[in-house]
Amino acid sequence: MMARRQTIDPLIRAKVIETWGNACWLELPGCTRVGTEDDHIVPYSHGGMDTVSNIRRACKHCNASRQDRVLYGYGARLHMVVVPPGSCDREAVDYIDSHKAQGDPVVSFSALAAAMGLTSPSLAERRAVAMAWSGAYRQFAISQEPIDVWCTRTTPSSKRHPRMLEEWIALDYDVRVIDPGFSVEWERAKDDATRKRVRQWYALHLSQELVDTRQQERRAKLVALGLRSDRAPASSRPQW
Numbered sequence: 001m002m003a004r005r006q007t008i009d010p011l012i013r014a015k016v017i018e019t020w021g022n023a024c025w026l027e028l029p030g031c032t033r034v035g036t037e038d039d040h041i042v043p044y045s046h047g048g049m050d051t052v053s054n055i056r057r058a059c060k061h062c063n064a065s066r067q068d069r070v071l072y073g074y075g076a077r078l079h080m081v082v083v084p085p086g087s088c089d090r091e092a093v094d095y096i097d098s099h100k101a102q103g104d105p106v107v108s109f110s111a112l113a114a115a116m117g118l119t120s121p122s123l124a125e126r127r128a129v130a131m132a133w134s135g136a137y138r139q140f141a142i143s144q145e146p147i148d149v150w151c152t153r154t155t156p157s158s159k160r161h162p163r164m165l166e167e168w169i170a171l172d173y174d175v176r177v178i179d180p181g182f183s184v185e186w187e188r189a190k191d192d193a194t195r196k197r198v199r200q201w202y203a204l205h206l207s208q209e210l211v212d213t214r215q216q217e218r219r220a221k222l223v224a225l226g227l228r229s230d231r232a233p234a235s236s237r238p239q240w
């Protein structure tokens with residue numbers, strides 16, 4: 001739970017609105033657009049200060065839905081690698097292995113399943129793996145340490161977070177879509193259930209191009225909000 005705290009100085013709030021506007025800065029799924037609360041960029045619980053540079057206006061929904069997750073680089077740098085289900089995230093793990101630094105944590109479905117001793121998980125077992133994935137993500141997403149965290153995922157949605165991809169883009173995560181192609185995935189799928197999931201994945205029409213377009217729009221807003229520089233990406237960001 002959030003620590004009990006005082007409200008911020010009304011003069012600081014007025015300056016925040018004058019400088020950055022009163023639109024909700026977060027734009028998470030379900031955003032009501034109008035800022036009604038003061039949101040700390042570096043969360044209050046992480047020692048974020050009540051300053052004009054550290055506060056933006058947010059709607060009540062987004063402020064609650066964010067739950068102290070950090071914007072990419074304001075603490076952890078999250079890399080989300082999306083692959084269709086036929087590959088069993090093997091392609092994602094290969095990609096991560098060739099990009100991560102030694103010691104970077106990797107949150108992978110296949111590795112979590114293997115750690116639980118599951119070779120061909122049932123639906124209930126897959127749910128347990130998904131819970132482990134979410135728990136690990138949740139902890140890394142609020143980390144104030146400047147670490148790179150690599151997560152694999154087949155479908156960027158869940159029951160609790162049906163628009164997960166939009167959350168990632170709002171928080172400016174590094175999102176990679178790896179698509180070996182439908183026919184490759186269809187061949188790789190070991191059973192009918194996986195083939196069905198492959199078909200569902202391709203019906204989502206996920207692509208790197210789509211992600212890039214939406215990230216460019218989001219980053220332009222973050223520049224206007226003083227949260228990103230409009231120059232070349234910082235050197236802390238891996239160069240692809």
Ligand SMILES: [Zn+2]
Pocket residue numbers: 024025026027028030031032033034058059060061062063
């Ligand atoms: Zn909002």
